[in-house]
Amino acid sequence: MELCIMLLECCSQERTYLRYYGLLGQRFCMINKVHQENFERCFVQQYSMIHRLETNKLCNVVKFFAHLLGTDALPWHVLAHIRLTEEDTTSSSRIFIKILFQELSEHLGIRLLNVRLSVPAMQDSFESIFPIDDPKNTRFSINFFTSIGLGGITENLRERRRK
Template identity: 90%
Template structure:
């Protein structure tokens, strides 16, 4: 807290350790996770480091899931679930937590909810659950707006094609009448 250099170095260590977490055996992994949880809990490590963690099925390994599990369980033990939830719902930090609580597609959202529920921290996913419930409605609204814009473009295309079609239609109508006039004049001459 006294010197920002330490925070910057801890942040570099966090990124480095998380990228190599799959190389650690379980006891070392546990100790590293507890260490970083302590640093986060005491604000010796800035919370935006959590942006380096992408919690999806594809982006995590069993080792990284164990690391995340221990990290968040230690944080909830140190801070309490209420304070941890407040920190995670801080509007100024939402960009940093976007990768842990993904809203990019329903599969990743469900994975994050199921992960935290399985480790006993389902309470911190309330906002994510609400988002998942409203997701079908948001998708419907997006699709409706896309359909509306498509219909508008189609109707403008129809109007432009019908106006050009009416011009060509009037020409074709005038041709048969001139032909019929020519036929009548030939008949008159024969008579």
């Protein structure tokens, strides 16, 4: 765990995000499942305390995790820890989500990102980001992704809302 925390801390201290840290994290995840599980814990911990980070550190941390997700070094079920509603997010967590999905879109392309988000077995992990429990939360999620230029990933959500 210390190794994962140190790598993430070093990454956050840089002036701009260095892909080198993402590649190191990816390699550690691929070498040993223990590292992958520790980075999962780091993701949950960082997201829960994201409001404490200054903007530059926040950007570096989220780009690090976007790299791990985009390369499948980190399992996508970690996204279940993100709850995208007006009440559950702060400006910092919205920035985190915005950068995370923009980076994933840039890394994978919007089409592949949509495919990943549409995997039936993963819907439980994504329902807190694309909520259908309350029309207000659904609308908030659609408007959020549309405002950051990723409205295309909410097509399934829009269709479910129409039904």
